[in-house]
Amino acid sequence: MTESESTPPAETPPSVPPPDTEVPGRKPRRWGLWISLFLLALVLLAGGVGLYGWQRYTGTGPLTADKTLVIPRGSGVAAISRQVADAGITRHPLELAVALRLRRDGTVLRAGEYAFPAGISLRGAIDLLASGKTVVRRFTVPEGLTSWQIVELLRADAALSGEIAAVPPDGSLLPETYHYAYGDARGDLLSRMQGDMDRALDRLWAARAPDLPIADKRQAVILASVVEKETGVASERPRVAGVFVNRLRLGMRLQSDPTIIYALSDGKGFIDRPLTRADWKLQSPYNTYIVDGLPPGPIANPGLLSLQAVLQPETHKFLYFVADGTGGHAFAASLDEHNRNVVRWRKVRDGE
Template sequence: MSAQPENQTRPRRRWLRLTAALLCFGMLGTAGGVWLGWQRYMGQGPLTADTAVVIPRGTGVQGIAQRLADAGVIGHPLELVIASRLRGDGAKLRAGEYLFTGGISLKAALDLIISGKVIVHRVTVPEGLTSWQIVERLRAETNLSGDVTAIPADGTLLPETYQYLRDDARADVLARMSADMADALDRLWAERAPDLPLKSKREAVILASIVEKETGVAAERPRVAGVFVNRLRIGMRLQSDPTIIYALSDGRGQIDRDLTRADWKLESPYNTYVVPGLPPGPIANPGFLSLQAVLKPETHRYLYFVADGTGGHAFAETLDDHNRNVVKWRRVRDGE
């Protein structure tokens, strides 16, 4: 076979060299693209500070990608769309409110949304608030949703710190508080001391609400409860100022002035200076410790107590001793 002319073989060689070069460049470009994509997926993201992002229910992958891009979590929505498709877990992305840390990678952002580790909010309800005050506190929680159409009865809600998620309903939080109060009361009632002058769980809550408002010192509550239990046993009036305040405030639990002597003559079933026994209902929502104190009160012979100027109270068995304690308190109050 005769050799091909030189002018025919040279173009073919050039074409082969060009094709090989293009293939090499293509392979390098592909490798570079893969490397760059991997860096965008695993490397530090553009977010400069911790940021909360809400993903509403029903939001698809593209909607999630757009929200994260708008918040600066990722550079472009397409990054998350492509990454989720390559991972095959787009259907696993979950709605909720998430906290993305500064510099979070695309991979970590996807992992977080799939994990469902949403932001947990908390609302603390102090002991001794009326139900109206508790509802107002929940209304002030902007991360909760829905309004409260009816104020729960006083004494039916357990003060505590409650966790919730963004857009949880206020009514649902109240329902949890009510269930917790019922559970706590059932448990404490079953373990109550014998021979208490309390006929029902409701009476226990009524007395506990008075104890709650009389002292903020936890260690004193069983002793204060013991004073009221002693009074109930001998038919002595409870004479508790907080019950009058409750009546004067129309159940809202506070007034903007001190009580006067005229207030002690108020015609109200809640005036325990006039009406014997317990008032007709709780004057607040007592906490667990006050409920426990009433159902397991301290055993003593005290019938009186008055503030001692240190945040606590001075207790007395007789009226004479009590009057002396009152004189001491007035001196402390007046700075003498």
């Protein structure tokens, strides 16, 4: 091949500048970087907001001391949110409402009385209000009260609701400690007392001693109410019951002062003065100094121990008892012995 026939050299292609390099007359293309930085900032901001919100939701709340709060029936989320904020449980009235909406789990807040511990978190407050685990209150019925006295205690308890139409018969309510929640009805509590008395009496009657001078469960309650009012010493009740059982078997009158007090008080169970000799002559079917056998009805609501004492009385020969000055009683099988015990009691009473 001749020199004139040789292939001409290939042309060198024009150089292409790399992206984002400055070319005379062209602006640099940096918009992609700025968008990336902006999106990163948004992510960081959202994460920070989310972290802050989670800490406010799960972290220690502003409540500085344990607090009990009553959520009224019919309260909506907005009202509850304001109430817990006003109580210092949350920091702002909107916190609870917003958190509840964000949960999206169908949580329903319940009315009632709740005990919020100090520092409870927003999440803990919502969980507590949704749980229905309200404060458990206690209503204690002392042994030996009349039904009128028990009803007065119920009416005085502001945490209970509703009216009591009529006072139940004496002897129909079981003295005990009853649990209830704020707003429970007084009538419902009375019904529980009556049901508990019926069940307790059925159980104790089935296990009664044989050959008792007691015809039925009602008579057992009547005698138990007399025993209840005669002594506050639990260990004495079977012995006191034995005295009255011995008297009934012999046809002796019970001669119990509390039966006169019941008659004088029109069933309220107390008077503001000591008994006198004239009171012992009171013409009333409840005066066991002048009537034979049991009074016509209970003179109080006896407790379990008195009911058990009457249905399982102590076996002995005692027919009398009188206070001994120590809170208990001195027992006697004969009138002479009893009179000596009375003399000793009067010396103690008069400080001789």
